[in-house]
Amino acid sequence: MTATALALALVRGLALDDIGRDEARRRAVEELVKPEYQQESLIERAFRLFQEFIDGLFDSAPGGVPGGVLALLAVLLVVVALAALLLWQARKATGARRAAAESLFGPKARTAEEHRAEAERLAGESRWAEAVQERLRAIARDLEDRAIVAPQAGRTADELAAEAGRELPALAPALTAAARLFDDVTYGQAPGTPEGYRSVAELDAGVAAARPAALAATARPS
Template identity: 35%
Template sequence: MNPALGPLAARLVDPPVTPSPDEARSQVGRELLRPEYHEQNVVERMIVWLQRVLDGWVTAAAGAPPLVTLAWMVVGLALVVGLVLLLSRVRRRPTAAQPAGPLDVAATSASELRRRAQEALDAGRAEEALLDGFRALAVRQVERHRLDDAPGATADEVASTLGSTYPERRAALDDSARLFDLVLYGHRPATPEQAAGVLALDDELAR
C-alpha cells in the first residue's frame, strides 16, 4: 500500500458492509416467514427482534471507522423501512372466513330450520336439506336444555355431547356430524337418503 495515501487508503480497503440493503430486506422477509409471527402480537414480536438486531449493530459499529458506521446506519434504515412495508401488507391481507358451525344460525328456531330442511329435500337439494336438518337437530336440543348454546361448537362436539344424553343414538349422531362436515367443509355431495336420515334422527330425539 502506498504510504502517501495514509488513512484514506485504510478506509478504502475496509471490508464491505455486510449485509447489504437488499440482503437486510431479505432477512426481514425470512424472519416474517417464521411460524411464531403468525400468532398474536406479531408487531410486538417484530419490535423485539428488530431491537435485538439493532443493539447488535450498534455494538459492532462502536469501534468502526466513520464511513463504515454511516453504512451501517443506512442498512438499518433500509431494514426498518422494509419491516414497516411488510407488516402493513400482513395487516391488509384478508382473513379467510370460517364456515358457520351447526349452532351458528342467527337465533333461527329449530322449527324454522326443520321447515327449510324439508322444503330443500322436497325440492331435491339434498346438501342444503342435510345441513339445515342437522342444524335443526342441534338447535332443538338447545331449546330443550339438553345442549349448551355455543355457536362456536363443531358438529363433532354437538354429537359427542348429545351422545352422552342419547347413548342409543350415539352412532347415528356421529354419522350425521360426519356428513355435516363433509358437505359443509369438504363440499361433498349428499344423497336424499342421507338427508332424510338426519331428519329422521331429529324426529327420534324430539320424541
C-alpha cells in the first residue's frame, strides 16, 4: 500500500460522503485491502480510483452541488501531482543510467598501475565484480597513455573495446568480451567470478605487450 494510493482513496471517500477524518481513513484502508488493489500497478490503481470517483460523483451528488466541483478539483490535483512524480522519477532514473554509462574510470583519477594494484587488492578480497571494473580501467588508462586510443570523457566500455579493437585487431574479441563483462557487473548486478577476473587480467597483459596494427605494419621489413 502506497501513500499515493491511500491519499487517492481518502479523497475519494471524502468526496462521496460528508464524513469525518477517522471514518474516511477507515474506509480508505478497507478499500485498499481489497484483492484487486494488490495486483495493480500504481498507475493502474490511480486511474481506476479516479474513474470510480468520477462515476460516484455523478451518481451520488445532486446537480449543481459546489462540493462536487471542489472534490473534482482535488482529485485532478492529486492526479497531476502523481503524473509529475512519475515523470520526475523516470528522468532521475535516466540520468542515473547516463551518469553510470559515463563513469568508466570511476570517481577517482588513477594511473594504469594504480588501477591494477586496486584490482589485485579487490581480487584478494574476492570482490570479483569490483576487481573486474578496476582491471578494465587499467586497460583503458594504459591504452590512452600509449596513445592507442585518444582520451575521451564519457567513453563507455563498449566504445573503448570498439576503438581499441580497430588498433589491436588480434585482441578485438577479447576486448569485446571484457567490455560485456564490465557492463554485466556494473549495470546488470552480475556478481563477477574468479574466471571472469582472470580473463580480464590476461587481456590486460596482452594489451600491455601488443603493438597497434599501424605500427606493426611500418616495422615489417620491406
